[in-house]
Amino acid sequence: MANTVKIFDTTLRDGTQGEGISLSVEDKLKIAQKLDSLGVSYIEGGWPGSNNKDIEFFTRVKDLKLQHAKITAFGSTRRKETLPENDVNLNRILEVGVSVATIFGKSWDFHVHKAIQTTLEENLAMIYDSVKYLKSNGLEVIYDAEHFFDGYKNNPDYALATITKAQEAGADWVVLCDTNGGTLPHEISAIVTKVKQTLAVPIGIHAHNDCELGVANSLAAVMAGAEQVQGTINGYGERCGNANLCSIIPNLQLKLKYNVIEEQQLASLTKVARYVGEIANMHMPVNQPYVGAAAFAHKGGIHVSAILRNSSTYEHIVPEQVGNKQRVLVSELAGQSNLLFKAQELGLEFDTNNEQTKLLIEQIKQMEHEGYQFEGADATLELLIRSAYGKLEDIFTLESFKIIVGKSETHPVSSEAIVKIRIHGHTEYNAAEGNGPVNALDNALRKCLVKYYPGIQDMHLVDYKVRVLDEKDTTAAKVRVLIETTDFHSTWSTVGVSENVIEASWMALSDSFRYALLGRTPSGALPEEQKERLGVINH
Template identity: 45%
Template sequence: MTTNKIETYDATLRDGMQGEGMSLTAAEKVRVVRKLDELGVDVIEAGFPASNPKELELFELLAQEELQHAQIAAFGMTRRRDVAAQDDPALQILAECFAPVCTIVGKTWRLHLEKVVRVSAEENLELIRDSVAFLVGAGKRVIYDAEHFFDGYRDDPEYSVACLRAAAVAGAERVVLCDTNGSSLPQQIADATRAVREQLGVEVAVGIHCHNDLEVGVANSLAAVAEGATQVQGTMNGIGERTGNANLVTLIANLELRLGHDLIGPERMAKLTETAHFVDELLNKNPDPAAAWVGRSAFAHKGGLHVAGVRADATTFEHSEPSLVGNERELLVSELAGKHTVLEKAAAAGLTLDDAAASRVIERVKELEHRGFQYEAADGSFELLLRQEAGEYQPLFRLESWRVIVEQRADGKVETEATIKVWLDGERYVTTAEGNGPVNALDAALRAAIVQVHPHLASVELVNFKVRILDEAHGTDAVTRVFIDASDGTAVWGSTGVHENVIAASWQALVDSLEFVEQRRPARAPASAPEAKTT
């Protein structure tokens, strides 16, 4: 049995934080809650308020928030075996906290009863019944998370279902089938979920909570929904312990846009990419470019035939319209690209190129990529190529020379100093700056000169720097490719440089990153005789 309405349950702030390297302050978690609320998530699991001072602080902060849609869930476990539910300190905290929803995790697999908690099967059922009943009596919406349900079901289906029944009889509004070890495959999930629905009846609501150890967390969740689960649990971008949880971002898009279920609606769906990237950035993670639906490359087209097809009718090479999830179509520039890609890129930059000019750009790209350049992630450098072909390129300055000195002293301290000599507006500038490395020193020296004429460039910051060695068999004399990402606080663009000398390659990318900004400003009169720019 299926229903059109699927409840979304986000576990990023609790389960997601168990992933390696994942950590947020209490204030940062509040920011995530606000974003998820704006997205239209139904239930946000904030964590276990009894676990540590940070979680207690979080719940104190959340108690002051006025959410527009989401409800906060507090997470906890069934009572301790030696105390009554009303006397269990952790359950008391759940009952007294402001959160309207309490999610209780309990044992369902006989192996855990024998090896971990060392209680009898019947006593475990009492723990479940007592804990759920106590919180229901305190006025809470109670969700029962059946830990290791699918492992337990394969081992002893009768007992694992009995655990669910105990929670439902005690008043739990929903029982959630958890693939805690991520050990199940879609057909196993489907078979077990169907059996639960048949044995518990339609009056007991079922949810699904999957981990991604076999890389089928999303597929498993979809299989459960197909068999009647009406709540999906997951984390933003699939973060979590080991290989992560089911990706709630992908689940939301798949269920609503591909399967027609009711989750967050079209207006909020358009915020999906923004929200996914927000969480990654807050966690100091680079958003995965290959992420389904929301990745930078999710709707990227590289081959010439693909680009031509998309221009004729996007559905020829796209499963959905990118804007539905707030993403954008990307036409990648490479030696495989056709003239349509070039024309699209030129139009987006406000440039006019004819077919002949587009063909020349393609040939230029092929030549440069043969030398080691790559423009897929260097949109700034590629736009400069377009501007050169369109006759709308003006160099930012005329270079006379640059020099970098790196000195390591006997005490181990390393100092780097860069000197540049450039011409701007007919004036010669010589500037020297120190930095924590050659590129940083060059950047500082160049900025010291050019901001005297172009002060707006002071706001541009380098936000990423990557080096790749080409032709590794050549060892230390191999060609080096550098990528730089720069930002003005609003947009981010990429630039690239290639040279046998890594500092020279870095200089090329650095100059491109600044020239890209200047070329987009209103037309300015040439300050000095420009030299032809070579890449």
Template identity: 50%
Template structure:
């Protein structure tokens, strides 16, 4: 039996761009549209061509690209009450956009008809019918967004259903029921959508906002109620608290509810990439806790969880993360068990029994360091150095015997003594100066150290840690062109904490490159 299909209309470029603080350039909009096409959504709502020059330019520019999967749709409103369709600027702008699909919104709630449009209920039905028929007569496919539908249905269900049927009879291919103010809850969406489906023949869709924190659930309940078309945005960006997040809706429809969604068969595996790119273009930090694609969505911290997942991933994972382009992580922390360490060591090709006494000693040392302010879930490689030492597989390649930093009057100067070799260096800041001086000492014996670059530097003030002074935690990320790793330092001095993280980072690289390289390569 063939799977039923659900259409996806992405409105990131229109409704999503209405989010506060977000402003896409024309180039951004083109890049997002191409990304959505590659994902395989059915419709890309490109914007409202009658509202601003940028959206108008988008529709001209996108014609220079060949889309494989998606149709471009232009958004607009029904005609003004005192204008004929052919004289209405909003409808004319849709025609000028030269698209094959129009998304038209109109009033469903009697409050809006009477107090916002200030017209009669019958005249509103004529406005909707005229507008849809006008676009249909010009050869466009029309999707009608029934604005404030659920609010309207609660006050006057008969009129709300008349709006849906009027739009369908006028030629709308889909009527999307919109929870425009985001105030409807999932059980209400299910009941109302089901009642509408029983009283109309038109294909139904849903368009949910997240003001009650239920936009994703509402969208899924709309489908259960009979909708076969879902609108939303990537990462749920949009007005106020946002729209329904397609990144969550799509895998739920496919993997949980058994629907055929996305025209690209490999689209699911692109979800994390699409989500990450959209965050970047929107100037937002990715949400690490976002379901399905967040960096922490399949991250296991507690020792019990890590142990169970290593035995059977289904124990604490509802799906395989690779289906979405994501990956499983087991982090090291004060909540860890030996399984967490075993997982990291095995990735380095080091086989060890979970009950190994040396492993238990390493875990104890790591937990003691976390009690002093370390956070090894952020910098697991510093924890690995502890494990290497406790297990007797660590080799000391260098010894930092002395360091001093001068940072005053715009001068950052560092002097270090490593393996009896003294070097001085000036930098753009104290950390940079120490880094340069360390490398000068080490590069003579370890020229490969020049491949290591610092890619991120973060300072956190964890506050009072037990009965000690307030400390500072510095996390540094490194990359050698093939892999990335993070190490940490904790001290009452930000300079000292930085040097500790720097030394750990370079030390870890040498351990892997000199001592453990054969094991890692074999792995």
């Protein structure tokens, strides 16, 4: 039977130290529920001694009735020359009513002298007294040995003495932290091996990604004997981030055969990663391993031809194991195999000798030549293929739109869009304001469509990119607009190209709505399921 590794998630504490991330209490509660459903063993909710928001989280999280995870509160060892029972930080951990405390202490003699400015002996006493105090109050205690690897490399005897003190005081776990993220995997392996020979208590690893080795260092520690891994969803965290649990979990489970989470929980990994990214308002890199949109995407015609015969030719796992899916990108590099894959995915008959198919291939290549890029706009490509095969219902048609942009000396720039469309035999005419022309167009189009499709209120744009295609034409240059849209269930991208940025934006925007209303999303939902979710009004 494979060994078991416990996952300790610190997205809600260490992850929030990442630049641009700020989570409300509601956000943290939602993420905690997702982490629990993923099957992590510990969720570090925050530092109650540092702010009232975290105190509120610990109060409200008790109502969630989590099934798998233990909630843990974070804090530091007692202050120097202070009794633990008089230490505000330690008592706040007790007051919030958690069953698990995670406290950190100094392992690096340099930090003892420079950061907390005390003696080596007093630091050892701070560690011992703090762990002992929390244990005497009935808590499970995880001791995080901050800067352990730097401390060990500088003074191994003292670094080992600090974690030995934690063990003597009754710590349930000793976690070795690569706080500066500068240690290499072979060093991690050697030092963890030494610690395993020294301690009887189970140990864990807390790695940072400053050398882009957070995942590698975590795996090295586990292979050397660590039984707990701390990290964050999508690797969020200070500076370059923490070790990324979205890579660590599948690597441990699928590659190294450790017991980490249940198979069905692993299959929700992509959904959890994208949900947390959405709540944190952080755009996920498309090439993020395992859970990124491009993790199992194929572009070259030879590759696609091979995966049509056997997907393992160019995929290291089955994408569905982590809840992702295989994608084929169509571009000027694509051959017939790419379009064959797409057609099969859409349930369309595809005959490479068919004149219609040849015309479609030529159309795609001509559009690519004009500046379109379908590899990042699967939704527009699907609309194009469906149209070529006569499988596209023209849900709405544009009659006209106008945009008014104004500014006065005393007022900021304002935008208003007036949209007139034809839908289900009716003419809809609406105006709306926005913080820019595209936002105004989006709002006006929604007002036209919402009475027929009330569910579109759940859709919103998450990314808008403009690329100038030929800089030498300066302000007359053709531009490509790429829009990414989500409805919290799935995400899709559309593209438009024109010499006019507003027209290109309209192309991408209208395609985004058409794609959603087709009744099919990248998640593969059936038409009736999608229509029910969007609240389609039947006429």
